[in-house]
Amino acid sequence: MQWNWAFVAEITPTLLQGLKLTLLITLLSAIVAAVLGLVFAIARRSPNRLVARPVSFLVEFIRGTPLLVQLYFIFYVLPDIGILLPPLVAGVIGMGLHYATYTAEVYRAGIENVPRGQWEAARATNLTTRQTWVHVIVPQAVPPMIPALANYLIAMFKETPLLSAITVLELMNQAKSVANSSYRYIEPMTMVGVFFLGMSLVSVVILRWLEHRYGRLGK
Amino acid sequence: MRKTLLTLALLAAPATVLAETLDDLKAQGFVRIAIANEPPFTAVAADGKVSGAAPDVAREIFKRLGVPEVVASISEYGAMIPGLQAGRHDAITAGLFMKPERCEAVAYSEPVLCDAEAFLVPKGNPKGFKSYADIAADPTATIGAPGGGTEEKLALEAGVPRDRVIVVPDGQSGLKMVQDGRIDVYSLPVLSISDLLTKANDPNLEKISPVEGAPVYCDGAAFRKEDTALRDAFDAELAKMKESGEFAAIIEPYGFSAAAAMSTSRAKLCGE
Numbered sequence: 178m179q180w181n182w183a184f185v186a187e188i189t190p191t192l193l194q195g196l197k198l199t200l201l202i203t204l205l206s207a208i209v210a211a212v213l214g215l216v217f218a219i220a221r222r223s224p225n226r227l228v229a230r231p232v233s234f235l236v237e238f239i240r241g242t243p244l245l246v247q248l249y250f251i252f253y254v255l256p257d258i259g260i261l262l263p264p265l266v267a268g269v270i271g272m273g274l275h276y277a278t279y280t281a282e283v284y285r286a287g288i289e290n291v292p293r294g295q296w297e298a299a300r301a302t303n304l305t306t307r308q309t310w311v312h313v314i315v316p317q318a319v320p321p322m323i324p325a326l327a328n329y330l331i332a333m334f335k336e337t338p339l340l341s342a343i344t345v346l347e348l349m350n351q352a353k354s355v356a357n358s359s360y361r362y363i364e365p366m367t368m369v370g371v372f373f374l375g376m377s378l379v380s381v382v383i384l385r386w387l388e389h390r391y392g393r394l395g396k
Numbered sequence: 397m398r399k400t401l402l403t404l405a406l407l408a409a410p411a412t413v414l415a416e417t418l419d420d421l422k423a424q425g426f427v428r429i430a431i432a433n434e435p436p437f438t439a440v441a442a443d444g445k446v447s448g449a450a451p452d453v454a455r456e457i458f459k460r461l462g463v464p465e466v467v468a469s470i471s472e473y474g475a476m477i478p479g480l481q482a483g484r485h486d487a488i489t490a491g492l493f494m495k496p497e498r499c500e501a502v503a504y505s506e507p508v509l510c511d512a513e514a515f516l517v518p519k520g521n522p523k524g525f526k527s528y529a530d531i532a533a534d535p536t537a538t539i540g541a542p543g544g545g546t547e548e549k550l551a552l553e554a555g556v557p558r559d560r561v562i563v564v565p566d567g568q569s570g571l572k573m574v575q576d577g578r579i580d581v582y583s584l585p586v587l588s589i590s591d592l593l594t595k596a597n598d599p600n601l602e603k604i605s606p607v608e609g610a611p612v613y614c615d616g617a618a619f620r621k622e623d624t625a626l627r628d629a630f631d632a633e634l635a636k637m638k639e640s641g642e643f644a645a646i647i648e649p650y651g652f653s654a655a656a657a658m659s660t661s662r663a664k665l666c667g668e
Contacts, residue, residue: 357474
């Protein structure tokens with residue numbers, strides 16, 4: 178086994194295409210997970226049991242089953258009942274939904290951390306439920322959650338290779354297909370590792386900054 | 397640090413002495429083979445029993461060579477040759493067709509299983525595909541093929557761009573993707589497509605075979621380049637079995653033609 182720089186140069190453009198797709202998937206899934214997670218968290222707190230119970234069950238169900246199984250289900254089983262999603266969409270929904278259940282827990286912890294007095298004060302000043310959430314609770318609950326949310330973002334990024342099971346040609350799948358035709362694994366797999374590490378380090382820096390910028394609210 | 401390096405060097409050392417002799421295999425009593433799960437070439441039953449024409453032939457030949465057992469592991473086509481080179485298995489018996497670039501990488505036995513290529517398409521072949529070039533010419537057509545398999549290479553060689561060649565993990569997924577309309581064509585050898593069609597029993601699907609412009613390919617058992625002695629021993633038994641008709645008795649029930657394998661040779665197929 179010898180490291181071949183010429184081969185690295187030859188495969189880098191292909192791998193970069195995979196990396197672009199990996200980043201796109203992570204970004205879209207992160208948005209889905211962030212928004213849906215908040216919806217889950219708020220719905221679980223709903224005083225209406227008809228809302229809270231089913232949502233709780235759904236969240237526990239998704240959290241308790243493997244992402245890979247869910248992806249197979251979304252991609253190969255849903256078409257049987259007429260829902261045919263393109264691989265990328267299926268992947269984003271699968272990842273987003275799965276991670277939404279994790280972020281929902283983060284949100285829950287953040288929301289429960291807002292002192293009771295804040296709720297009471299909101300009620301005393303005659304704010305509606307919506308106003309209470311938008312202007313009082315969420316702005317105080319979100320900043321302390323940033324580090325935990327960032328953790329899940331990085332975890333999600335590193336789980337994108339699972340999508341190769343549903344034929345998404347992301348970074349890992351591109352590397353595999355390169356290895357398939359060249360019979361060499363050392364360069365493609367090393368490059369995949371380097372790309373992932375590089376992107377993770379960059380995102381850590383960005384998230385640190387975010388934390389620094391917004392995380393100290395109220396202290 | 398130096399100590400770590402030393403340990404690493406020691407760990408890596410056995411990997412460099414890869415050449416396997418028949419005596420080693422006899423002593424350990426089994427041989428490790430790589431298979432796919434693509435009936436009738438290779439098949440793994442629900443109870444884990446390995447069958448299929450390629451492993452059956454290998455099992456019989458190794459038995460005659462004095463190695464009573466074969467241990468099969470399922471692998472992706474593309475991972476077979478790297479796995480062989482890395483010493484994860486001793487031979488590939490999976491319907492991995494001989495093509496000159498593969499012959500460069502491994503030592504093939506004489507031909508074992510021959511088959512042409514086929515397309516699985518929706519009934520009536522709505523887009524009228526007859527060859528890989530037809531798929532390349534239609535800018536919206538997508539083709540499914542196993543990763544690292546012959547069909548993937550043929551499609552890419554015919555000029556189908558990478559993003560329209562979908563890597564399908566296994567036959568069942570490929571079939572499902574054609575049924576769901578995710579891909580226009582799923583390509584495998586003729587007998588594999590026939591097998592899928594029989595099992596699926598879906599009147600909305602159709603087989604197009606043989607694919608125009610794709611010749612009949614033959615596989616062989618593949619060994620590491622340095623294991624030519626093992627390969628030659630395998631070849632000697634294979635030749636005897638071809639002679640006696642036992643070879644035909646194993647592969648013909650699966651639908652393969654023994655005459656096709658006997659009418660050609662490694663030298664011809666590898667372009668040596």
